[in-house]
Amino acid sequence: MSNQVIPYGRQHITEEDIQVVIDTLKSDYLTQGPKIKEFEDNFASYVGAKYAVAVANGTAALHLCALALDVNKGDKVITTPITFAASANCVRYCGGEVIFGDIDPKTYLLNIDSVRTLLKESPKGTYKGIIPVDFAGRAVNLEEYRKLANEYDLWIIEDACHAPGGFFVDSHGEKQFCGNGNHADLAIFSFHPVKHIASGEGGMITTNDETLYKKLLTLRTHGIVKDNDLYENTVAFAGGDESYPLWYMEMQTLGYNYRITDFQAALGNSQLKRADEGIAIRRMIADRYQAAFADLPYIKGQSGSIEGHAYHLYILEVEDRLGLYNFLRTKNIFAQIHYIPCHLMPYYREFGWKEGDRLQAEQYYKHCISLPMYPTLTEAEQEYVIEEIKGYYK
Numbered sequence: 001m002s003n004q005v006i007p008y009g010r011q012h013i014t015e016e017d018i019q020v021v022i023d024t025l026k027s028d029y030l031t032q033g034p035k036i037k038e039f040e041d042n043f044a045s046y047v048g049a050k051y052a053v054a055v056a057n058g059t060a061a062l063h064l065c066a067l068a069l070d071v072n073k074g075d076k077v078i079t080t081p082i083t084f085a086a087s088a089n090c091v092r093y094c095g096g097e098v099i100f101g102d103i104d105p106k107t108y109l110l111n112i113d114s115v116r117t118l119l120k121e122s123p124k125g126t127y128k129g130i131i132p133v134d135f136a137g138r139a140v141n142l143e144e145y146r147k148l149a150n151e152y153d154l155w156i157i158e159d160a161c162h163a164p165g166g167f168f169v170d171s172h173g174e175k176q177f178c179g180n181g182n183h184a185d186l187a188i189f190s191f192h193p194v195k196h197i198a199s200g201e202g203g204m205i206t207t208n209d210e211t212l213y214k215k216l217l218t219l220r221t222h223g224i225v226k227d228n229d230l231y232e233n234t235v236a237f238a239g240g241d242e243s244y245p246l247w248y249m250e251m252q253t254l255g256y257n258y259r260i261t262d263f264q265a266a267l268g269n270s271q272l273k274r275a276d277e278g279i280a281i282r283r284m285i286a287d288r289y290q291a292a293f294a295d296l297p298y299i300k301g302q303s304g305s306i307e308g309h310a311y312h313l314y315i316l317e318v319e320d321r322l323g324l325y326n327f328l329r330t331k332n333i334f335a336q337i338h339y340i341p342c343h344l345m346p347y348y349r350e351f352g353w354k355e356g357d358r359l360q361a362e363q364y365y366k367h368c369i370s371l372p373m374y375p376t377l378t379e380a381e382q383e384y385v386i387e388e389i390k391g392y393y394k
């Protein structure tokens with residue numbers, strides 16, 4: 001077993017997945033074919049949202065959301081420091097300013113109290129939006145965030161990259177699935193191979209807002225509009241007589257090419273069918289880790305069996321993290337660290353962020369480690385991981 005690397009996460013590609021990609025490659029479409037709409041429709045119904053827009057990757061999804069919400073130079077947006085940098089970078093792509101809140105040391109999620117404090121400190125209108133992250137697969141309580149956002153006229157982009165299929169339970173006892181659009185204006189997902197659903201590269205935006213949905217469709221393809229009812233130039237200019245000629249289209253805003261390909265969508269679609277099965281296995285793995293590490297003095301912050309947790313990651317906070325990490329590598333167990341606090345990345349330090357600014361996030365970073373967590377991790381492999389960790393501290 002120890003000759004084979006056990007990573008912290010990995011994709012699971014079945015024969016059926018391979019077959020649908022081959023079928024699509026043999027079809028008339030490589031890009032912009034029927035598989036994209038099919039994937040969008042299936043994904044929207046999976047998370048319970050009205051609309052879904054498939055895009056090239058999760059970062060493109062975030063960028064399009066920031067564009068659709070008109071993030072502009074100087075606009076202030078709040079997000080968490082414990083996330084992949086893309087959650088924050090989308091604000092910078094549009095010239096906005098990223099303000100990091102701090103995390104809750106129990107859930108590792110953006111602490112709503114830290115957000116409230118930031119909002120109270122400045123005149124209303126200073127901030128434009130919040131980007132909470134369903135970090136590690138644990139759903140943010142967006143019902144609470146929506147209340148706060150309404151108070152301050154803010155939009156919400158839910159970064160749900162870690163949590164397709166995850167949910168929180170709202171104050172009425174209802175399950176609110178990540179990306180269902182009931183509280184956030186927009187939600188985004190990634191189909192990078194370490195995420196729940198893999199399409200190579202790929203991403204999705206979900207929303208219940210029709211206006212935003214239409215904007216996203218245009219922005220995804222260069223800002224081009226192809227709709228007789230929406231053209232701004234005249235029929236005569238377009239070269240038609242009574243109506244616009246069939247070839248006609250207009251670029252009305254500055255968009256991008258952020259499209260996904262048809263064969264990636266076919267793969268995503270096929271993977272989506274197994275999404276619930278994957279989460280069930282992830283929860284089982286989490287429960288086994290939880291049972292194995294319960295009450296060990298060198299490990300804290302265990303998080304087994306939390307309702308609605310989608311377990312993209314299984315995180316421990318440990319003593320001597322560096323020693324454990326290096327030891328596990330010698331055993332071919334490639335744990336990972338999620339994340340280096342974003343506000344202390346050299347790029348964000350340029351804006352004045354410094355050590356001590358977000359204490360809970362910085363403290364968390366000193367001890368966190370993500371253990372192998374993916375549906376094809378066997379019980380024997382997990383047992384090996386557990387034994388090696390316990391062995392290290394003996």
Ligand SMILES: *Cc1c(COP(=O)(O)O)cnc(C)c1O
Nearest residue numbers: 057058059084086087161190192
């Ligand atoms: C993966 C990820 C992204 C970016 O997705 P890509 O598809 O890699 O561009 C954004 N936010 C979070 C939290 C992620 O984990």
